């Protein structure tokens with residue numbers, strides 16, 4: 001399905017999430033109403049425990065809301081059964097985490113093509129597609145390097161290539177720069193902007209890292225399970241933030 005100009009990539013209405021029951025009940029999210037458009041990098045920020053990971057897990061179909069409606073990429077997750085949700089996730093969503101989770105015995109190109117091999121692609125075709133993306137993230141000369149031969153920032157770039165290799169329409173990143181120094185963190189955010197932000201795609205990044213706030217088109221601030229404010233950032237600020245990328249950086 002292609003996006004229409006009026007359709008939000010993500011639409012949450014009255015979303016509440018409770019964990020536990022009775023005296024141990026915790027309301028992680030309370031009545032969240034939020035619309036996020038295609039074509040933007042959205043940062044989800046706020047203090048520890050405010051509900052960022054819970055929110056992003058509901059959007060990615062990893063957790064079910066206790067109440068409320070969740071539409072993602074034009075589909076209602078409320079009306080999707082378990083098996084269909086797993087397929088929807090596999091086809092449409094890419095994930096990047098703080099830990100790179102690369103397989104140590106596989107090269108950068110082999111790691112990046114794992115999702116394609118799982119979907120049944122021929123190995124040679126899958127490696128070629130992974131090589132294309134690794135080149136886009138500045139690692140064209142490191143295709144045959146193993147994870148332990150790469151810096152943290154370079155390993156995160158392999159993880160970004162792996163997350164995007166099957167052309168997902170939603171990229172979800174949870175603290176992608178938390179383990180990186182300031183310069184590598186900016187390189188990684190610049191790459192996420194450059195490679196992942198497209199007119200028919202949505203990108204949501206959960207971050208504590210105020211050093212990378214300039215890279216967001218929109219900043220959603222959460223506090224205590226609620227959305228406190230949504231700010232749209234000026235274009236000029238983001239352009240200043242975009243770093244030049246080369247293979248040996250970060």
Ligand SMILES: Nc1ncnc2c1ncn2[C@@H]1O[C@H](COP(=O)(O)OP(=O)(O)OP(=O)(O)O)[C@@H](O)[C@H]1O
Nearest residue numbers: 019020026027028047048049050051052053054055
């Ligand atoms: N599986 C769970 N069972 C019980 N409580 C949970 C569970 N997951 C999260 N919570 C609670 O829900 C609230 C929100 O947690 P969440 O992890 O979404 O916050 P966060 O903003 O992502 O925090 P951090 O930045 O530290 O990762 C917290 O009070 C947390 O303790």
